Amino acid sequence: MAIIETVELRKVFRSIVRSPGIAGAVRALFSREYEEKVAVDSVTMTLAEGELVGYLGPNGAGKSTTIKMLTGILVPTSGAIKVAGVVPHRNRQANAANIGVVFGQRSQLYWDLPLRESFELLRSIYDVPRDRYRQNMAHFSEILGLDEFMGTPVRQLSLGERMRGDFAAALLHDPKIVYLDEPTIGLDVEAKEAIREFVGRINRERGTTVILTTHDLADVERLSKRIILIDEGTVIYDGTLARLRTEYGTHRTLVVTLAETYEEFAVEGGEIESREGNIVKLRFNQRRLSAETMIRRLLDRYSVSDIAIIEPEIESIVRRIYREGYNESAVGSPS
Amino acid sequence: MRVAAGVYRQYWRINILTTLEYRENFLMWFAFTIVYHGAAIAALWIVLERFPSLNGWNFRDMAFLYGLWMLAHALHNTLFSAVGDVPEHVREGEFDRILVRPLDSLFQIIATPGQVFPDELMLALAYFGVATWYSGVHIDAMFVIFVPLIVFGGALIELGIGLIVSTLSFWFVRVDALIWIVVQLEQEFTRYPLGIYSRGVRLLLTFVCPFAFMNYFPASYFLHKPDNALGFPPIAGLLTPVIGCAFVILAYVFWRFGLNRYQGVGH
Amino acid sequence: MIGTLPRRRFRIEPYVEFAKRAIMREATYRFDVFTSIASFAIRLYLLKTVWTALYAHNPAPQELSLPAILTYSTVALLMGLVMDIDQTRALHERLREGSIATDFMKPISVPLYFFAEGTGEVLFHAVLMLPSLVIALFLVHVDVPGPAALAAFALSFLIGYLVGFCINFILNCTAFWTLEISAGQMIVTWVSDLLGGELIPLVLFPPALQAVVETLPFAAMFSTPLLIYVGTIGPDEYLRAFASQVFWFVLLAGISTLMWRAGAKRVVVQGG
Known part of the structure; x- marks a missing residue:
């Protein structure tokens, strides 16, 4: 059953063109020129419940814009979108209850307080029943080793510890879908491994659907069977890693x-x-x-x-696709 | 509603824990709060020692005028101060976090924990008690019923303005200049009777940024001063709760409009 | 660490660069410029309105007539554009971030580095005085005194600026011992605004209070130059006025030096 479905999703940003200098700034007071930038051109995809998909693309390809539309932060310019039966931007709060989000660069934990307090606050925001909360905390603590630093103020945690805390925070309310945006950025090998292990188990054991955007293809190789490649706002590949490897790794x-x-x-x-x-x-x-x-x-x-x-390494394959574009006819021909 | 109440309880729990975590810092800021209000009142006293009347108001009247404002302002700072952080959240991209949570955006903003403590409110209550006694305002049933409503209405007026300015940050990345101007209107212009200002400023402070309802109109009512600013009947001073509610509803509608625009355009 | 550096010929160039950098940095915050000017205009309107209303309903005091006090307030606000800058804020920021240690590794005098940065910032804000002055001339009538008084004012303003610099420097130096000093700084700013005569001329204070306030260093920052400007302090009193300002400057500069030495030692010994 499809849990995420988008059809020709499109997002165009309109921004004011500013000419440099004071003269430009003065001119902008009277007339404005706009520039249209297509962030997401046409993204059609379907994810089944319980899938773990790597959503990849170079910088500026439209990855995070897509994620923002899926999470209800942005309203699409055109196209259809449905996440767990809800249109995210029309019913933001209902959608929010179904999803968990980890932004690798931004923590949702409270800087000045022990980790435990952030979880307590999130428990009340997502209205997680007490016993469910206790079960989840016990489970996450076991996999992520949170007990060691539950009482430590977040500002004193290492990046790895903080990320583990952020993962637990995002999954506390048993979301159906989890969006992970660069979850392992800046982490050391050990912390990356702990996070991957955790994501893999959550996906397997709880059937949580996971969308993972990352620059570290090792995350994808380790976790997902399926990847979606996006470039210049369009899906250029959607299929298994293995297929990409055999077709493209000539x-x-x-x-x-x-x-x-x-x-x-x-x-x-x-x-x-x-x-x-x-x-x-x-x-x-x-x-x-x-x-x-x-x-x-x-x-x-x-x-x-x-x-x-x-x-052939998946990394070099993907890099080559970004460079040369994905081309069905290129597959199999000598290069 | 039940969820919101739970979140709100947690919010205060975290506020108090944070305050305790930074005890020294909290005490320093509390000292600053005392000095801030102390200096403002001292300045009024110094001036009115030399010039016994400002547009028919003596120091006793002015002390009450300040007390009414201080109480509403402190209540706002205790309940709604996080609204002022919205422009920064938008600029830093932290605002998205609010949109991926299943609660009303404005409620989440208000319930963003920080280092909030009702210290200023307690100080304001103490000062207001003294100023009321000192100014000789007659404490009757009207006073007891209406002062809490007026104070809450005043806090809502300040919330409304803060919300409007914050909403503007969805369009303009930097709204600091505007915030500054509004802060000056709210904190400095409210210290003096409205009648001293030119007509444009009186209208501005009554109809656009209705800060005059925070303290001037109610104080005129309780001190039995004729309103020489706009010629309103004395009863206008009891309208503050109505004005506050209406203003905040207006601001909330604008906020929702801005939010839709934020979701439509990004930033 | 400071002591063991080889003696080098003093070069002014790096400090000029620091000052230039500070000017450029300030200029990028164009909105702050608008804020400053808008805030200036609003304050000026408020002061004009309040003083006018006060003089309209009461007998005028002998020390200052209404035009004199409006001139006083306008010049005080203009001075504030420069005086209210915390020139050595960078010291406190770098202490908090822990990056002060890297400053000690550079072949420069660290206090001079902060002074140069602060001067750049002040020069930029001094430029703001021009548009503000234009606005002021639209709003109120500003008296201009004769050349002698004007020169005495300029000198007194300069000494007052140095006194203000020392007070800020001392406050920022306390960050060597306690990192959170913003509240303390705000307290001093608020107190000095009132007791320095920026808002209300000290001569209008109740006599007993006036006697106390005039013995504080804050009077040297605003009150002395302003009273020279409006003529309350006449030519025969100039020397006495300068002497008291210089006294405060020397005293505070001494305290600054001692605090800086103790603080720097602490950074070098304990690693910040």
Whole structure:
């Protein structure tokens, strides 16, 4: 069953063009020129209940504008939108009760007070029944280790601890949907792992639908099967990670350690990515050549002490798509 | 309603905890509050020692005039001071947080915890008691019934103005200049009887930013002063609660309008 | 740390740069400029209205006539545009952020750095006096005294400015020991506005109060230059007036130096 549904969602911002200088400022008093900026051009997507989706795109692609429309903060210019049966901007409060939001850069905890007090306030804002509150707190504390710093003023928490607190705060009222905006930004490896673990468990165990926007593709690789790529306000890819990887990751790389030093080095069908001393990185198109063929050709001519195969990284695939655009016809053709 | 009451209780709990957390800081600000009002009253006293009458008002009258304003102002600061932070929240992008929570936006603003404590209100009550006695205002049933209503109405007037200015921050990123002007009108112009001002300013303080209803009109009523500002009958001084309610409703409608615009345009 | 720095030839350039930077920073807050000017006009209107009403209903005091007191109030407000700036605010801010330690690492005199910053800020705000003066001339009639009194006023204003600078500096220095000083500063500002004669001329205070207030340093900031301007302090009293202002400046500058030394030592020893 679809829990989030948007059809040709569009958002256009109109802003005043300001000419520089005092003359410009004076002119702006009398006549105004407007500039239209299409933040979200056309976003159509459907999310089933319990899905965990990575919503990705370069800066300025329209990610956070989409999230703001889904959360009811912004009213769309055109298009349809429905979240858990509610039109967010028409029924903001009803929608708000269904959702939880974590802005990685902004905390909703009260700076000056022990963490516990923020939870108490949120309990009353979302009207969480007492016993449900206790259960949730116990559960979150167990996964996130909140007990250690429940009594510490938020301003004294480390970023990792604060983020854990923010996650618990966003999920306290059992929202059906959680929006995570850059949830792991600035965190160290351990804290990132704790957060990912938590998001994964909430999604699995409670069936909470999660939309995750992030720059750290490791978050996505670890958590979501499905990703939606957006660029210039339009969805350019919507599907599984695996499909993206096989369709778009046309090249694999062999890392070869040569046993002897060779003046010249070349293998048919392979492109030398880098060569440092005896270590050579050799890129080849896996649709044309199997790894086996490549290795056989290599071993025919050179003496090799070690070989490793590197799968295309999702990060480099996505970066390439941002750069070159997603193009169905490009898939499978040599590049 | 039940939810709102729960949130409001939590709000005060957090306020008091925060105040206790920063005890020294709180005491310093309380000292400042005393000095602020003390200096204003002292200035009135110094001037009226030398010039016994300002437009027919002596120091005793002026002390009562100030007391009425101080009480309404302190009540506003105790209940609604967070409204003044809206422009900053909008500028910093913190305002979005309010929109993703399932409660009325204005209620959430009012119930944003900070370091609020009813210290100024207590000070104002004490001062008002002294000033009432000193000015010789006759305490009768009318006084007992109407003063609380008038004080609350005055606080609503201040809330209304704050709300209107805050709503303007949805359009204009910087509204500091406007806030300053309004603060001056509210805090400094209310110290003197309305009759000394030019007609335009009298009308401004009565109909546009109705601060004259916070203290001048009610004080004229209780002190039996003829209103020489706009020639209203004395009973106008009892209208403050009505004016306050009407003004706040107007401001709330404007706020909702601005909010729709904020959601339509972003910022 | 300060003591162990090698002695260097004094160069004025970095301080000029600091001042320029401060001017540019102030100029970016254009709205604050409008605020200052609008606030000035409103205050002036209020003062004019109140004084006019007071003089209309009461016998005028002998010390000051209505035109004199309107001149007094207008000039006081103009002075306030410059005097009300906390030039060494940066010191307090940097102490609170803990970035003061990095200042000690630079090859500059830190107090001079704050002085240069503050001067830049003040110069910018001094420019504000011009449009404000134009507004003032529309609203009230301002008397201009003869050249001798004008020169004496300018000198007295300058000394008063230095006294104000020292008071601000001392207040900001208390941030070395206690970080939250805003309330304390506001208290002093409020008290000095009243007791310095910015709002009400000290000569109109009740005699007993006047005697007390005239012994405080605040009088040196506003009252002395203003009374010279309107002629209440005549030429034969100039020297005495300057002497008392200079006395306060020397005393407060001494206290400033001691506080700065103690505070800087604290930063160096305890790491801020």
